[in-house]
Amino acid sequence: MTHTTETHNEQDHTLRQGLAAGTSIGASILLLTVGALSLLEGISAVLDDEVFVAGPEYVYAFDLTTWGWIHIVLGVLLVIAGLGLVTGAGWARATAIVIAAVSIVGNFLWLPYYPWWSILVIALNVVVIWGVATWRPLRD
Template identity: 35%
Template sequence: MTAKKGGTVMTGVVVFAGSLLGVVGLVNVFQGLFALFSDERLVVTRNHLFVVDVTAWGWTLLISGLLLMAVGAGLLAAQTWARITGIVVVSLHAVIQIFWLGAYPVWACLMIALDVIILFALTVRWSGVREQLGRGDEPAWNGHDDGVPAAERRTTPMA
């Protein structure tokens, strides 16, 4: 399933990544809201009792969840910026989840595994994109204008 839309290739793998990003982002939003509204937790260890304020953690989860959902929506809308942004945001999300390992090891491992699946989905089809766009015969841009006026330069359409 491929279709050209907005200067990029929409494949089933990208739709999968966008959908999964939306779900993971929504879960983070709910976690963040829950942490904001019940911002004190009791942590009991063998020798100590701690009262932990999780307001900052709630804001972190809420913001990262909204960002993940926005990138997921961008992927589903076939925006070219969403793929690179998705790779960066999902990588940061995996690092953020490492901080949950002490409190919720199973949940943190599940979220990190989902992040790895999303990263795979965002990077697996990278090599054939130029050919699928019909631009495989063009040389890659070297970063220089080579004296060609802007009106004559071939540019990708903005979505």
């Protein structure tokens, strides 16, 4: 009877290890994707792309170039956190959650300039936060 219980525990442990690894890889890939999107968004804004339009009464109005640099910095930080998650760095989990949350706020403030892009990046950040927060690495 103990052999069956040990086998079941080993299989359960292996399954949980696989799920944890899959979740961490998925969150890492999404974080890298969000970072790349933010970088592209920032570069587009810095180069004064005519895609972006804001109404004259926007409360959080910065110069388009300023918004571009904000998104470039956020993108770089998101990519660094994503690479940290890929490598399994201990600091990466908390950093990824904090930077993704800051990215959500930044994209919320960016909504009037490019709403669909902002909504996409906000949604991806929410998924990243959920994935990283629910991932429980198992120790051997």
